[in-house]
Amino acid sequence: MPQFENLKLDRQLCFALYSATNSITRMYRGLLDEYDLTYPQYLVLVVLWEKDGIAIKEVMKRLNLDSGTLSPIIKRLQIAGLVEKVRTDKDERIVRLLLTDKARKLQPMIADVQNQVACQTELSSEEFFELLDRLNQLAASLNNTEAKQSVAS
Amino acid sequence: MPQFENLKLDRQLCFALYSATNSITRMYRGLLDEYDLTYPQYLVLVVLWEKDGIAIKEVMKRLNLDSGTLSPIIKRLQIAGLVEKVRTDKDERIVRLLLTDKARKLQPMIADVQNQVACQTELSSEEFFELLDRLNQLAASLNNTEAKQSVAS
DNA sequence: TAATAATATATTGCACACAACACAGTTGTG
DNA sequence: CACAACTGTGTTGTGTGCAATATATTATTA
Numbered sequence: 001m002p003q004f005e006n007l008k009l010d011r012q013l014c015f016a017l018y019s020a021t022n023s024i025t026r027m028y029r030g031l032l033d034e035y036d037l038t039y040p041q042y043l044v045l046v047v048l049w050e051k052d053g054i055a056i057k058e059v060m061k062r063l064n065l066d067s068g069t070l071s072p073i074i075k076r077l078q079i080a081g082l083v084e085k086v087r088t089d090k091d092e093r094i095v096r097l098l099l100t101d102k103a104r105k106l107q108p109m110i111a112d113v114q115n116q117v118a119c120q121t122e123l124s125s126e127e128f129f130e131l132l133d134r135l136n137q138l139a140a141s142l143n144n145t146e147a148k149q150s151v152a153s
Numbered sequence: 154m155p156q157f158e159n160l161k162l163d164r165q166l167c168f169a170l171y172s173a174t175n176s177i178t179r180m181y182r183g184l185l186d187e188y189d190l191t192y193p194q195y196l197v198l199v200v201l202w203e204k205d206g207i208a209i210k211e212v213m214k215r216l217n218l219d220s221g222t223l224s225p226i227i228k229r230l231q232i233a234g235l236v237e238k239v240r241t242d243k244d245e246r247i248v249r250l251l252l253t254d255k256a257r258k259l260q261p262m263i264a265d266v267q268n269q270v271a272c273q274t275e276l277s278s279e280e281f282f283e284l285l286d287r288l289n290q291l292a293a294s295l296n297n298t299e300a301k302q303s304v305a306s
Numbered sequence: 307t308a309a310t311a312a313t314a315t316a317t318t319g320c321a322c323a324c325a326a327c328a329c330a331g332t333t334g335t336g
Numbered sequence: 337c338a339c340a341a342c343t344g345t346g347t348t349g350t351g352t353g354c355a356a357t358a359t360a361t362t363a364t365t366a
Contacts, residue, residue, distance in 0.1 A: 009199055009215065013281060014177045014270060016288035018192070019217045021174040022353070023295040024167045029354080038321065039171070046162055057344060062162065064172045069323045071346055076321085093331050093344040117167060122294040127287070128166060134284045135169035141275035142176040175323075182324080191351065210314060222353045224316055229351080246314040246361050311364070318357080326348085333342070 027120060031113045035106065036080065040065075040073050042110070045082065048099050049107050055094045064143075082106070180273060184266045188259065189233065193218075193226050195263070198235065201252050202260050208247045217296075235259070 009015055028039040037045070040063075047062050048054070060070055074097065077083045082103040088094045121128065162168055181192040190198070193216075200215050201207070213223055227250065230236045235256040241247045274281065 008203060009196075010289075011285070012199075012267060013274065013285050013288070014181070014267070015196060015199075015216075016285055016292065017170060017174045017177055018196075020288050020292045020295065021170045022217060023292060024170055026354080027295065028167070040322065043162075043168060043171075046165075046168075050161060055344080060344095063168075064175060065322095066324060067345055068325075068347080073322075075346095091332070091344085095345070114165060114167070120295065121166065121291055123291065131284075131287045131291070132164070132166050132169055134280065134287070135166070135173050136163075138274055138276065138284070139169065139173045139176060142173065142180065142273065179324080193352065208314080213314095218352095219354060220315055221317080221355075226352075228316095244314085244362070248315065307366100309364100309366080311362100313360100313362070315360085316358080318355100320354090322353080323351090325350090328347075329345090331343080331345105333340100335340085336338085 024117065027117050028113070031116060032110075035110060037110075038073075040069075041077055042113075044070070044073060044077060044097075045099075045103060045106070045110075048083065048097055048103070052099050053096050055088075055096050057094070059097065064139075177270065180270050181266070184269055185263075188263060190263075191226075193222075194230055195266075197223070197226060197230060197250075198252075198256060198259070198263075201236065201250055201256070205252050206249050208241075208249050210247070212250065217292075 025039050028042065032039065032042055043063055044059060047059050056067075056070065056074065059074075060066065063070070074083065074085075078085065082100055084098045084100060085095050086098060088096060118128070123131065178192050181195065185192065185195055196216055197212060200212050209220075209223065209227065212227075213219060216223070227236065227238075231238065235253055237251045237253060238248050239251060241249060271281065276284065
């Protein structure tokens with residue numbers, strides 16, 4: 001349990017995350033613009049390219065986002081002709097997402113985008129995966145402790 | 154320059170950043186709610202607690218945000234009675250931000266918030282600072298290469 | 307010095323993120 | 337079977353982020 005003596009911005013892990021994420025998103029924006037996709041829309045496609053036809057609920061879990069965020073994103077992907085919604089017969093509440101041909105054709109064109117971003121991180125392969133591990137570990141801790149807020153410090 | 158063979162979400166550093174940042178912001182929301190502050194509003198205050206009376210332009214640089222983002226945030230802080238705007242005499246374009254008494258009194262009450270979040274990261278002090286270093290290094294690389302997009306991969 | 311460029315800030319429009327709420331469909335319990 | 341609790345999805349309202357643009361002030365240059 002680390003303790004910190006002041007509020008100096010340079011010491012704040014959270015701000016470092018926040019700021020790096022903003023920079024990354026800006027970078028993706030430049031690369032995805034020509035496909036008329038935003039970064040969150042791209043993430044939904046990544047999930048579906050990985051496993052097509054899963055329920056919206058699964059996408060929510062996978063991306064760590066709620067329905068208020070995902071609903072409009074999916075609606076835009078639907079309008080763009082990239083995904084289709086189908087209700088399951090077994091349980092009429094569940095909506096599964098299906099990639100269209102257009103979306104499948106898009107995948108090889110977009111596959112290079114993340115490499116371009118990865119290159120601009122200027123990290124070695126080792127550093128890259130180490131940072132990735134730490135972040136995933138952090139995310140796990142955060143998701144575990146979320147909602148049990150007032151832990152003694 | 155790392156190369157990656159596929160789009161798997163688990164391999165994506167950018168998504169790990171994005172997702173961790175969302176989790177962190179959610180956590181801050183819970184802790185800052187009682188002060189009627191959002192995380193970005195809190196960040197502006199942190200900058201000013203560190204150095205009161207600086208120009209909006211400096212806050213923009215420090216937080217890596219543009220005027221379209223900061224203007225409304227500052228306006229809300231102003232309405233909340235936490236900051237005041239003063240134009241400089243030398244250069245009438247420049248607006249400096251001054252903390253109010255109310256904001257100064259708030260600092261000790263909020264000082265503990267970041268410790269609470271830091272605790273919930275469940276990282277050792279060493280891990281914490283190592284991750285922080287890597288993120289700052291990453292941010293530096295990103296800010297260097299921003300705008301020169303189409304680097305050969 | 308008048309036209310031009312650059313700078314600091316603000317506004318507008320679009321797309322997230324999320325809390326709070328709404329609602330249809332399903333499950334569990336008497 | 338009735339009916340309450342739960343689940344999966346959607347909507348609404350607020351506050352970011354950011355590109356594009358606007359405006360006022362200062363600096364530069366022809």
